[in-house]
Amino acid sequence: MGIPSRRFWQFFALLMACLAAPVLSAQDFSVSHLDVNPPAALVIAGQYDSQFIASNLPRIVARDPGIGWWRVTANAPVPVDNAPQLVLASPQLDSAEFWVPGAVMPLRRALLGKDADFGHSTRALVVPLANGLGAGQSVYVRVDGRSRQAMAVSIESLAQVHRNDLRHVAWRSAIIVTMAVLAILAFCFWVGIGERGYAYLLVTLVTQVLYLMMVGGELRALPGLAEAIGGDIRTSRLLAMASIIASLGFITFYLDSAKRQPQLMRVINGSIVAMVVLMLVSVVWDAAVISTLANLVLMVAGFTVLLVSAIGTWRGQRAAYFILMSWLPMMVLLSLRIGELMGWWVNPDWMAYAVPAGLAIAGLVLTIGLAESMQQLRRDRDHASHLASFDTLTGALSRRATDDRLRSAVADAHRSGLPLSLVFFDIDHFKRLNDDFGHRVGDECLRIIASRTRNRLRRYDQFGRYGGDEMLVILPDTRLVEARGVAENLRSSVNCRPLSIDGRLLDTTLSLGIAELVPGETAEQLLERADTALYASKAGGRDRVSGHAPGSITEEMRAYSPA
Numbered sequence: 001m002g003i004p005s006r007r008f009w010q011f012f013a014l015l016m017a018c019l020a021a022p023v024l025s026a027q028d029f030s031v032s033h034l035d036v037n038p039p040a041a042l043v044i045a046g047q048y049d050s051q052f053i054a055s056n057l058p059r060i061v062a063r064d065p066g067i068g069w070w071r072v073t074a075n076a077p078v079p080v081d082n083a084p085q086l087v088l089a090s091p092q093l094d095s096a097e098f099w100v101p102g103a104v105m106p107l108r109r110a111l112l113g114k115d116a117d118f119g120h121s122t123r124a125l126v127v128p129l130a131n132g133l134g135a136g137q138s139v140y141v142r143v144d145g146r147s148r149q150a151m152a153v154s155i156e157s158l159a160q161v162h163r164n165d166l167r168h169v170a171w172r173s174a175i176i177v178t179m180a181v182l183a184i185l186a187f188c189f190w191v192g193i194g195e196r197g198y199a200y201l202l203v204t205l206v207t208q209v210l211y212l213m214m215v216g217g218e219l220r221a222l223p224g225l226a227e228a229i230g231g232d233i234r235t236s237r238l239l240a241m242a243s244i245i246a247s248l249g250f251i252t253f254y255l256d257s258a259k260r261q262p263q264l265m266r267v268i269n270g271s272i273v274a275m276v277v278l279m280l281v282s283v284v285w286d287a288a289v290i291s292t293l294a295n296l297v298l299m300v301a302g303f304t305v306l307l308v309s310a311i312g313t314w315r316g317q318r319a320a321y322f323i324l325m326s327w328l329p330m331m332v333l334l335s336l337r338i339g340e341l342m343g344w345w346v347n348p349d350w351m352a353y354a355v356p357a358g359l360a361i362a363g364l365v366l367t368i369g370l371a372e373s374m375q376q377l378r379r380d381r382d383h384a385s386h387l388a389s390f391d392t393l394t395g396a397l398s399r400r401a402t403d404d405r406l407r408s409a410v411a412d413a414h415r416s417g418l419p420l421s422l423v424f425f426d427i428d429h430f431k432r433l434n435d436d437f438g439h440r441v442g443d444e445c446l447r448i449i450a451s452r453t454r455n456r457l458r459r460y461d462q463f464g465r466y467g468g469d470e471m472l473v474i475l476p477d478t479r480l481v482e483a484r485g486v487a488e489n490l491r492s493s494v495n496c497r498p499l500s501i502d503g504r505l506l507d508t509t510l511s512l513g514i515a516e517l518v519p520g521e522t523a524e525q526l527l528e529r530a531d532t533a534l535y536a537s538k539a540g541g542r543d544r545v546s547g548h549a550p551g552s553i554t555e556e557m558r559a560y561s562p563a
Helices: 006-020 040-044 158-193 196-216 223-229 233-255 262-284 288-314 318-341 351-389 399-416 430-437 439-455 480-495 523-539
Strands: 029-034 059-061 066-074 084-089 095-099 107-109 124-128 138-145 150-157 420-427 462-467 470-476 499-501 504-506 510-516 545-549 552-559
Touching: 029 059, 029 150, 040 095, 040 138, 084 158, 095 124, 107 124, 124 158, 150 158, 158 196, 158 351, 196 233, 196 351, 233 262, 233 288, 233 318, 233 351, 262 288, 288 318, 318 351, 399 420, 399 462, 399 470, 399 523, 420 430, 420 439, 420 480, 420 523, 430 439, 430 504, 439 462, 439 470, 439 480, 439 499, 439 504, 470 480, 480 510, 480 545, 510 523, 523 545
Parallel strands: 510 545
Antiparallel strands: 029 066, 059 150, 066 138, 084 124, 084 150, 095 107, 095 138, 420 470, 420 510, 462 470, 499 504, 545 552
């Protein structure tokens, strides 16, 4: 694909003009600019009037950083009835001096610093035309341009200025508060979860908010901060580049596409390195070319991100879908904005709100996407935890989980003083059953017995497969005598009727041992006594329950049944 032709850019500029047409209606004044920077006295005296060049649109655009002269000339009388005001919209870091007819000294206006006008919002630089303007009269404006921001020129009544100020404050407040809330949420999630993606998102949102508040003028509400960082154009550049680096770092982490799309990810990583270098250079060198290079790097990285996310979305990658949803509208808006800063076209007035709104929406979409990813990771972790905690064959607790529950139950019993008992059992002649009928029948036997065991237990009892055919039941708040009843119930649930497996009826019995926790006893000691009682049942002829008290097997707890 070749470089777009000049005809293409002319068509694009015409399209932008069409978009701007509803906003830039016919004006009763004209705007012209001067290519040289003579002394103010000579300009005000009219000696350079013949050298002013008329502009096609009522806008002031600083072609290069530095001082530039502009003239706003009334084509028809501007009466004083509605308190007319000369308005320069969206000045960002530019400042201006206004020579109004009849005034001895110029009026200085800026969004930040000592010339800030707190009588109006940060929407524009506003200067009253106290005496109106006669047809052919001019206001001379000397602009200290720190960017290539296009400032729309208009003459509005004071009431109209106030209405537009209120609308501007509402829009900007909604955007900045939204981004600030998202930053707070990202910080809380980062601290609470420790997920690195939220740290990237936090830095992105914070730097974007500071950048928007600086170039939009809201930073003047914090005088100390405004004076510290608002007077140097390099600060806004550094914030913008830091935001881009954090955004690309977040995307690299979030997409995890290094193995899926290594060539494209190398372009993104290279863009990060280039942006870091530009940041370091910008600290010591204040040159307009740095902004140009940063914009070019942003465009390369941005469209590479779109390509990566589009490919990932096509392949069903959920994270890529959220990146595409957030970056596509944002890149369109940023492309229009960068084109204006480069002097290629002039955007309509609504772009002053569209770009920050696009950043806020992108932050919201990314926050939702990251939260969705964290939820999926949590579901995967819970699933893995479930697989680690439960035996896949029987559905009982695994050996490790059973040990953990037993230690916790013993600690709770010692702390509360409530009783705790165990039932430890296995299947009689289980090895013979495996040898005679195969392991599949043995597995089915384990599954059926586990199901019958669970059906005889209380909701808060714990049941685990301890190994092979050995099962352990933890009975909180249960004395030894009550544990015997539970064990007998389990024994009868198995020997009362044969197991039906593959058309066979298999008679199966259990040998069970029970033990009650005594003061000062550990989980291991309690389990060892229950195991000793189990072996006593085996030695006594199987299909029976034996209880173990410290020091001996308690005969009165044995329940003998036919072998």
